Amino acid sequence: MEVAKNIDILVLVLRLLATSLLVLTACLVALDSETKIVFDVIVKKATFRDLNILFVLVWIDSAAAAYNVLQVLRCCVFSGPKVDKNLAWLCYLLDQAVAYIVFATSSAALQGSLFAVTGNSHFQWMKLCNIFTRFCFQIGGALICGFVACLVLLAISSVSAYTLFRLY
């Protein structure tokens, strides 16, 4: 009983932490833009919309944050001593799915951004971060923040595995 209560509080704190990190990541990426004048004539602007995967990252992170807010509300409203097996299964599956999807999207965004830093000589893809330096640093910070959020989501999914499988 005491253990169950402590775990409820732990999950609540982890979910709030994950939500804030995910919102921070989405904001850092979505609000990032830099304008540069190349050769004194051409005005070039870099935003997160230039790289599809960053656009996907913003939406996935926002959705994951919304999901965690809903879970926090559920925790506050239906917090009883009795654990429903079906609900525990649902929470476990959703938490796993969210953790994997956010982790996969962050990795894909990292890969996409790495191309912008290093280019690819085989394919004649040009580097971009020597032009848009500040833009790239902000995306880098957002990605680090996103991976920390992934670790928190991983911890949440482990706790919900524990909550589910101790019923057996």
Add this chain to the structure above:
Amino acid sequence: MEVAKNIDILVLVLRLLATSLLVLTACLVALDSETKIVFDVIVKKATFRDLNILFVLVWIDSAAAAYNVLQVLRCCVFSGPKVDKNLAWLCYLLDQAVAYIVFATSSAALQGSLFAVTGNSHFQWMKLCNIFTRFCFQIGGALICGFVACLVLLAISSVSAYTLFRLY
């Protein structure tokens, strides 16, 4: 007792399936190469070494396959009715780590390959799959195979979560 035995067999089958899928993915990527003559003069060859992330994918998938083979051997040698708690924790953590790392690498490889298919007009990155069509199809097949392997690894990590947390 009967349940524990059935679970052992299930895990064994899943691990063998995951190993074969991972080896198949690594082979499909590593053995893929295509040579084309552009403008009747320039000979261009595409291999998995042109895209760093494909190189990483081959090594990560091979390592994950080797890990699963070791786990199968452990299952066959130390298969007793008594479950050691520390060993269960170790297996759980390793299985989780392998599932997440393989999933992240596959997603990053998918993102890298998508650039090769679509290019990026904002950054003047050229498309490549209209030149190396057969090469791209083989990589596509390998990625699908890799994602199926990820699903199997996910199932394995769920079963090892069950094996661990039912002890509590």
